[in-house]
Amino acid sequence: xxxxxxxxxxxxxxxxxxxxxxxxxxxxxxxxxxxxxxxxxxxxxxxxxxxxxxxxxxxxxxxxxxxxxxxxxxxxxxxxxxxxxxxxxxxxxxxxxxxxxxxxxxxxxxxxxxxxxxxxxxxxxxxxxxxxxxxxxxxxxxxxxxxxxxxxxxxxxxxxxxxxxxxxxxxxxxxxxxxxxxxxxxxxxxxxxxxxxxxxxxxxxxxxxxxxxxxxxxxxxxxxxxxxxxxxxxxxxxxxxxxxxxxxxxxxxxxxxxxxxx
Amino acid sequence: xxxxxxxxxxxxxxxxxxxxxxxxxxxxxxxxxxxxxxxxxxxxxxxxxxxxxxxxxxxxxxxxxxxxxxxxxxxxxxxxxxxxxxxxxxxxxxxxxxxxxxxxxxxxxxxxxxxxxxxxxxxxxxxxxxxxxxxxxxxxxxxxxxxxxxxxxxxxxxxxxxxxxxxxxxxxxxxxxxxxxxxxxxxxxxxxxxxxxxxxxxxxxxxxxxxxxxxxxxxxxxxxxxxxxxxxxxxxxxxxxxxxxxxxxxxxxxxxxxxxxxxx
Numbered sequence: 218x219x220x221x222x223x224x225x226x227x228x229x230x231x232x233x234x235x236x237x238x239x240x241x242x243x244x245x246x247x248x249x250x251x252x253x254x255x256x257x258x259x260x261x262x263x264x265x266x267x268x269x270x271x272x273x274x275x276x277x278x279x280x281x282x283x284x285x286x287x288x289x290x291x292x293x294x295x296x297x298x299x300x301x302x303x304x305x306x307x308x309x310x311x312x313x314x315x316x317x318x319x320x321x322x323x324x325x326x327x328x329x330x331x332x333x334x335x336x337x338x339x340x341x342x343x344x345x346x347x348x349x350x351x352x353x354x355x356x357x358x359x360x361x362x363x364x365x366x367x368x369x370x371x372x373x374x375x376x377x378x379x380x381x382x383x384x385x386x387x388x389x390x391x392x393x394x395x396x397x398x399x400x401x402x403x404x405x406x407x408x409x410x411x412x413x414x415x416x417x418x419x420x421x422x423x424x425x426x427x428x429x430x431x432x433x434x435x436x437x438x439x440x441x442x443x444x445x446x447x448x449x450x451x452x453x454x455x456x457x458x459x460x461x462x463x464x465x466x467x468x469x470x471x472x473x474x475x476x477x478x479x
Numbered sequence: 480x481x482x483x484x485x486x487x488x489x490x491x492x493x494x495x496x497x498x499x500x501x502x503x504x505x506x507x508x509x510x511x512x513x514x515x516x517x518x519x520x521x522x523x524x525x526x527x528x529x530x531x532x533x534x535x536x537x538x539x540x541x542x543x544x545x546x547x548x549x550x551x552x553x554x555x556x557x558x559x560x561x562x563x564x565x566x567x568x569x570x571x572x573x574x575x576x577x578x579x580x581x582x583x584x585x586x587x588x589x590x591x592x593x594x595x596x597x598x599x600x601x602x603x604x605x606x607x608x609x610x611x612x613x614x615x616x617x618x619x620x621x622x623x624x625x626x627x628x629x630x631x632x633x634x635x636x637x638x639x640x641x642x643x644x645x646x647x648x649x650x651x652x653x654x655x656x657x658x659x660x661x662x663x664x665x666x667x668x669x670x671x672x673x674x675x676x677x678x679x680x681x682x683x684x685x686x687x688x689x690x691x692x693x694x695x696x697x698x699x700x701x702x703x704x705x706x707x708x709x710x711x712x713x714x715x716x717x718x719x720x721x722x723x724x725x726x727x728x729x730x731x732x733x734x735x736x737x738x739x740x741x742x743x
């Protein structure tokens with residue numbers, strides 16, 4: 218024993234040789250998620266005159282491997298809002314637990330007050346922004362569907378950077394490129410057209426887009442979930458739907474990539 | 480002389496089951512000048528009598544705006560009220576920042592209630608020496624809450640705390656049935672009249688010694704619109720005071736009776 222505190226509790230140099238302290242401070246800086254692992258693909262959302270339709274398929278991919286085929290990517294909150302998650306599935310599960318505990322806390326502290334979809338979206342956006350500012354992002358792109366504080370249909374997006382966006386039709390991931398242009402045909406005048414969109418029109422358009430996505434998005438599946446939030450604040454959720462009326466005739470025409478030679 | 484052995488701290492019960500420190504704190508509330516609060520179906524009103532320590536000083540603050548939808552009035556130690564109201568401002572802002580939602584009144588009153596209660600259960604702390612009336616509006620409508628140093632909070636239809644508040648309470652009890660249907664101006668009148676009941680003989684309500692806070696909602700064709708918490712002080716009070724005087728005689732014929740009831 219000597220009088221150097223840094224030597225106390227360590228093997229003695231004169232017996233064991235110089236102490237290898239390399240493990241004490243690793244040379245690399247601490248790093249967080251650089252890319253998602255198990256991912257979900259697009260989420261679609263459409264506002265109609267008395268509510269919102271939201272859909273996502275039930276697939277969780279591990280890279281290009283269709284790893285889990287029964288993952289529910291639409292989650293409900295407080296029985297009045299639906300969140301559709303794209304991106305990392307483990308981060309989705311974390312957020313779901315977080316929201317679950319938020320809901321319990323809300324209901325525990327007083328009755329009669331509930332967070333609506335708009336409040337929920339604000340909260341999620343803050344969570345995303347906090348985490349990206351910590352350089353430790355939650356790798357998701359979410360759609361929040363429900364009602365705002367005036368009881369009107371609400372649909373908004375938030376992503377891993379904390380960016381928010383709102384429109385009568387929304388799509389995340391591949392859907393932003395493939396489905397969004399098709400969905401926009403429903404609402405030529407943006408918010409002004411929502412009053413002309415019926416529930417059936419919205420559902421049909423979403424189903425059609427899910428089909429297009431299954432045709433062209435290699436990380437998608439033909440099993441999907443679809444939820445309708447009505448103006449009464451009720452959620453009609455179907456979690457094991459199958460795409461109907463598929464036609465792969467067009468695939469024959471495609472040349473230039475894939476297995477064909479010419 | 481008998482000495483009370485059970486009032487040295489706020490954590491010790493007396494054999495009768497009382498906590499003297501808390502009761503003393505409640506006495507501090509009774510030393511404060513009177514504040515009155517009342518609610519209708521659309522509005523919540525706070526009315527307070529301000530005191531000045533001396534002729535040359537300003538009048539104390541009695542009504543504090545917390546947020547757009549929320550305010551309070553105090554009776555007792557003003558500095559304790561400032562600590563509580565600063566806390567409420569923080570919580571209110573936090574709710575707006577994180578959820579984009581004005582904090583529910585019941586929730587924020589619960590928070591200060593919890594804080595006050597811990598002061599009665601931890602050694603070396605003292606209870607807040609202030610009583611509050613918290614008026615606010617949320618999705619369930621307008622609310623009035625009473626807060627006491629013991630940590631007790633309760634929702635009230637109308638309430639008065641502070642020195643000589645019994646007179647005001649009597650007025651409120653007598654007119655309780657009218658409040659619910661009152662509009663903004665009528666509710667203000669009731670508030671000011673209740674306050675006037677509790678005045679000492681030689682005192683009068685003036686623009687200097689009266690404070691008023693109002694919050695509520697107006698509904699135009701089915702849509703509710705928030706009327707932000709509005710604090711009336713100084714010259715702004717004058718029209719309100721006038722209005723409360725105007726109809727006193729016509730409605731109840733109480734102008735003469737007023738002073739006499741105050742005496743009794």
